Amino acid sequence: MGRWSRGRGKAVASPLQSEEGALPLLISPQLATLVDRAPKGGDWSYEVKFDGYRVMTRIERGITQIFTRNGHDWTARMPRIADACNALQVDDAWLDGEAVVLDSGGRPDFNALQNAFDRRSTADIVMFVFDILWLNGVDLREQPLRSRRALLRELMEQATSDAIRFSEDFPQDPVSLVASACKMKLEGIIGKRADAPYRSGRSTDWIKLKCQARQEFVVGGFTRAKGARAGVQSLLLGVHEKDGSLRYAGSVRPYFSSRAASAFLTRADSVRREATAFYNPPKPEKERDYLWLDPSIVVECSFLEWTPGGEVRHPVFHAVRDDKPGSAVSEEPMVTVECDEPVEADAGSTREVAGAKGAVKIGGIRITNPQRVLDEVTGHTKRELVEYYSAIAEWALPYLHNRPLALVRAPEGIKGELFFQKHSERARIPGVVELPPELHPRHPPLLVAGSEQALVGLAQMSVIEIHTWNAVAPDLEHPDRIIFDLDPDPALPWTAMLEAASLMKVVLDEIGLHSFLKTSGGKGFHIVVPLTRRQGWSETKAFAHGVAKHIAHVVPQRFSAVLGPKNRVGKIFIDYLRNSRGASTVAAFSVRARPGMGVSMPVSWDELGEISRGDEWTMTKTVERQRSLKKDPWQGYWQTRQGITAAMRRAVGLA
Numbered sequence: 001m002g003r004w005s006r007g008r009g010k011a012v013a014s015p016l017q018s019e020e021g022a023l024p025l026l027i028s029p030q031l032a033t034l035v036d037r038a039p040k041g042g043d044w045s046y047e048v049k050f051d052g053y054r055v056m057t058r059i060e061r062g063i064t065q066i067f068t069r070n071g072h073d074w075t076a077r078m079p080r081i082a083d084a085c086n087a088l089q090v091d092d093a094w095l096d097g098e099a100v101v102l103d104s105g106g107r108p109d110f111n112a113l114q115n116a117f118d119r120r121s122t123a124d125i126v127m128f129v130f131d132i133l134w135l136n137g138v139d140l141r142e143q144p145l146r147s148r149r150a151l152l153r154e155l156m157e158q159a160t161s162d163a164i165r166f167s168e169d170f171p172q173d174p175v176s177l178v179a180s181a182c183k184m185k186l187e188g189i190i191g192k193r194a195d196a197p198y199r200s201g202r203s204t205d206w207i208k209l210k211c212q213a214r215q216e217f218v219v220g221g222f223t224r225a226k227g228a229r230a231g232v233q234s235l236l237l238g239v240h241e242k243d244g245s246l247r248y249a250g251s252v253r254p255y256f257s258s259r260a261a262s263a264f265l266t267r268a269d270s271v272r273r274e275a276t277a278f279y280n281p282p283k284p285e286k287e288r289d290y291l292w293l294d295p296s297i298v299v300e301c302s303f304l305e306w307t308p309g310g311e312v313r314h315p316v317f318h319a320v321r322d323d324k325p326g327s328a329v330s331e332e333p334m335v336t337v338e339c340d341e342p343v344e345a346d347a348g349s350t351r352e353v354a355g356a357k358g359a360v361k362i363g364g365i366r367i368t369n370p371q372r373v374l375d376e377v378t379g380h381t382k383r384e385l386v387e388y389y390s391a392i393a394e395w396a397l398p399y400l401h402n403r404p405l406a407l408v409r410a411p412e413g414i415k416g417e418l419f420f421q422k423h424s425e426r427a428r429i430p431g432v433v434e435l436p437p438e439l440h441p442r443h444p445p446l447l448v449a450g451s452e453q454a455l456v457g458l459a460q461m462s463v464i465e466i467h468t469w470n471a472v473a474p475d476l477e478h479p480d481r482i483i484f485d486l487d488p489d490p491a492l493p494w495t496a497m498l499e500a501a502s503l504m505k506v507v508l509d510e511i512g513l514h515s516f517l518k519t520s521g522g523k524g525f526h527i528v529v530p531l532t533r534r535q536g537w538s539e540t541k542a543f544a545h546g547v548a549k550h551i552a553h554v555v556p557q558r559f560s561a562v563l564g565p566k567n568r569v570g571k572i573f574i575d576y577l578r579n580s581r582g583a584s585t586v587a588a589f590s591v592r593a594r595p596g597m598g599v600s601m602p603v604s605w606d607e608l609g610e611i612s613r614g615d616e617w618t619m620t621k622t623v624e625r626q627r628s629l630k631k632d633p634w635q636g637y638w639q640t641r642q643g644i645t646a647a648m649r650r651a652v653g654l655a
Contacts, residue, residue: 023060023092027133028200029069030096032190032208034334035342036363038174039207043195045145045169046177049188049208050128051108052100053323055081057127059093062086066099068323077117081127084161095152096131096198097167107184110300114319118259129156130167133198141198148198174209179394182211204335204342212627214302214318218295218326220246220277222268223288232261233288237312238278238295239331248278249331250311252301264297264320271296296326304624305387306331314624362386363456365430374413374464377595380619385591386459388619393452395626396589398638402472404435404446406584407458408465414593421463422446430457435473448473464593467584470540471533476581478533482544483585485575486524489568494613500558500572501525501608507551511651513642516634517608521592521600524572524614526585530640537581543644543654548574550652591619601625604633 038044054069055078064085066075075082078099085095101112101124116122132152133141140148149169156166170177177189188210196205217237224231234251241247256264271294284290298321303312310331335342360370360383370383389396409419423444424434431454434445449455449466458466470479486500501517504527508515516528531540548561551574560571567573578585586592586600598615599622617625649655 023058023134023137024094026058026067026071027056027094028071029054029056030131030199030206031202032192032206033202033204033342034332035204035207035209036334038178038191038209039342043193044174044191045149045194046174047130047167047169047190047192048181048186049190049210050098050100050167051110051187052098052113055097055099055127057081057085057093057095057097057129059085059088059090059095061091070323070325070328072323074323077120078122078125078127080123080161080163081125084127084159084163087160088155089158090155091136092134093132093136093155094134095129096133097127097129097164099125099127101125107186110319117322118263126162127164128167129164131198143197144195145192145198146194178209178211187211187214207342212302213305213312214300215332216298216300216321216324216329217249218246218329219268219293219297219299220248220295221290221292223251223285223290226287226289228289230265232256232264235299235317236278236282236290237299237301237315239329240295240327241330245279246277246295247310247331248280248282250303250313250315251282252299252312252315252317254299254317260320267297268293295329298322298324298326298329304620304627305391313620363390363453365453365456365460367456367460372413374410374462375595375597376413376415378597378618380597382459382462384619385464385597386456388591388623389455389459390452391623392589392626393455396455396587397450397452399588400449400466400468402448402450402474403468403587404440404471404473404476404584405432405449406467406469407447407463408467408593409462410464410593411462414464414595414597418593429454429461431455432457439473439476446473464591464597466587466590468587469582469584470579471581475533478536479540479579480531480533482529482531482540482547483578484527484529484544484548485520485578485585486527487568487573487575488524489570489572490523492570492572496558496572497524497614498608498611501527503555503558504551504574505605507547507554511547511648512645513648514636514640516602516637517605518588518600518602519598519611519614519616521586521590521598521617522594522614526600530637530642532641532643534643537579539644541576541579543649543652544576544579546649546652546654548576553653589622602634604635607633 056067058065064075064082065073066078066082068074100108101116103109103112113125116125129152132148132155135151153166174189174191181189188208191207193205199205217239219235220238221236223233225233232254234253236251237249238246239249273292273294276292277295300318300321301315302318303315305313307313360367367383367386370381372382374380374382374385407421409421410416424447431451432447432449435448437445440446449458470481470483472480484504486497488497505515508529513529518526518528520526552559552561558571560568560573577583588600588602590600592598596615597619599617599619601617601622603611
């Protein structure tokens with residue numbers, strides 16, 4: 001096609017062959033589809049998912065118009081970006097990008113963007129441009145993404161203002177990119193087929209992988225304290241079903257500033273209605289007043305997960321959104337990546353798939369009987385168990401790496417018959433690997449789980465508890481840890497457990513051993529002592545027994561080192577027997593097959609006094625905690641280098 005220019009400055013060259021024609025008045029953006037995991041193959045390009053407003057920019061004869069994704073003209077609201085686009089050396093163009101405000105660390109800050117618009121102080125807003133759809137009379141949308149972006153990069157190199165910037169793509173694998181994005185507190189990443197044309201609307205040529213669930217909701221009402229004349233306690237969130245009806249999806253505390261609260265109440269007063277628009281409104285509470293609204297105000301929230309009943313767990317309010325109409329808000333569907341390809345869900349929405357009685361797919365694995373109730377106390381289903389092990393995989397897998405498994409299965413729920421399993425027993429579990437038979441002679445091969453797929457596969461087999469050896473393959477003859485299980489007399493108060501754990505730490509510190517603490521997910525605590533693999537099983541178990549007897553001798557009124565209920569009346573049995581070859585202990589982050597389905601949770605010694613019970617952490621609370629932690633409670637575990645010395649043996653009375 002040659003070169004084009006407005007006759008002032010360098011022109012932009014384009015080798016692309018397309019039809020020339022009139023510049024479109026409006027182009028709808030291409031939208032990304034939420035997927036459960038990244039494709040392993042294919043020609044994909046990955047970019048940061050910016051936390052801002054999607055903007056489509058039209059330039060004609062040096063005059064720029066900036067539109068929202070729904071076609072609203074916001075040019076006057078972003079004059080600095082418009083001026084920067086006016087200065088580009090083009091006759092006409094359509095650009096696709098995202099308007100953001102960056103914080104001091106260079107990360108997009110949605111609240112700062114919202115505040116900039118609210119205060120009409122938009123000088124800090126920048127636009128990251130990631131696609132070009134039209135240039136100087138040429139429609140580029142049928143050209144592959146890689147060609148469009150090569151041309152866009154050349155154009156953006158001529159930009160004279162940092163108000164518009166090129167959105168870089170990254171060559172790293174998407175799993176590492178998502179992990180990095182999450183550590184940087186970004187929203188996630190966007191994947192795009194590098195060989196695909198531009199298509200307005202949602203498709204699987206563009207995909208998004210998020211650090212946490214996050215989407216828009218329409219506000220169907222709000223609550224305030226009973227009898228109060230002002231204020232907002234919580235927003236009542238909704239999403240539209242396929243038939244247009246409004247489903248109640250939970251409530252969220254908005255934490256408005258005084259200015260934002262006034263603006264919200266002004267808008268709310270203009271759309272008040274007498275009756276609820278929800279077909280399934282929340283049950284009223286006596287201490288609250290409910291004020292119903294036409295479903296037109298849109299807010300954005302992040303949340304932990306969807307419940308089987310279609311509500312959000314632990315939502316967090318982010319902002320009111322002015323760039324999207326309430327009528328367009330529905331539950332964002334997630335599609336499964338199968339055979340390295342994103343596959344559109346047949347049912348059309350996540351909720352319909354989740355509510356089906358038949359099988360669903362999670363992490364690419366077919367989950368049968370997803371709605372089977374495993375625990376009648378909490379109502380937890382098999383699907384919730386599978387989703388938990390999928391969500392917790394990144395934290396659990398380091399403690400499972402190459403470690404032989406012992407599994408507790410509950411095909412009929414935890415009140416039914418439980419099965420203990422160490423071998424595959426002719427049933428192949430996706431992702432679970434068998435160790436070489438020579439590592440455990442005269443026995444069937446041992447199993448290890450080293451991937452998210454393996455954890456999902458185990459949960460599909462109704463595995464609730466995951467227990468592990470105290471050694472890792474290929475060296476199964478030298479344990480790499482000692483575990484003490486504090487097993488109390490059920491009549492003892494919880495304060496006795498806290499005191500016992502603290503005393504154990506003091507003794508281990510005096511011996512010279514660093515220790516780490518986790519709840520058992522049941523009645524007590526596990527104290528884990530990492531070791532360099534120098535001693536064999538008999539020496540390690542003898543030392544663990546010696547420690548238990550030493551503590552029971554020093555504090556006989558608190559501890560027992562002898563097995564049996566009669567020996568722990570009013571005391572806590574220090575169970576050292578888990579340190580034999582082939583013995584196992586429930587793994588960190590494993591669920592327990594007990595009423596409530598508590599989780600064995602690693603905690604720091606500094607947190608000991610705050611723990612209220614051994615099964616304090618549920619599946620939901622565990623995932624929420626891990627996603628919010630700023631510091632690993634077991635910091636230093638993997639760097640600990642210590643072994644059993646002669647002085648340590650003497651300290652506990654061993655020869």
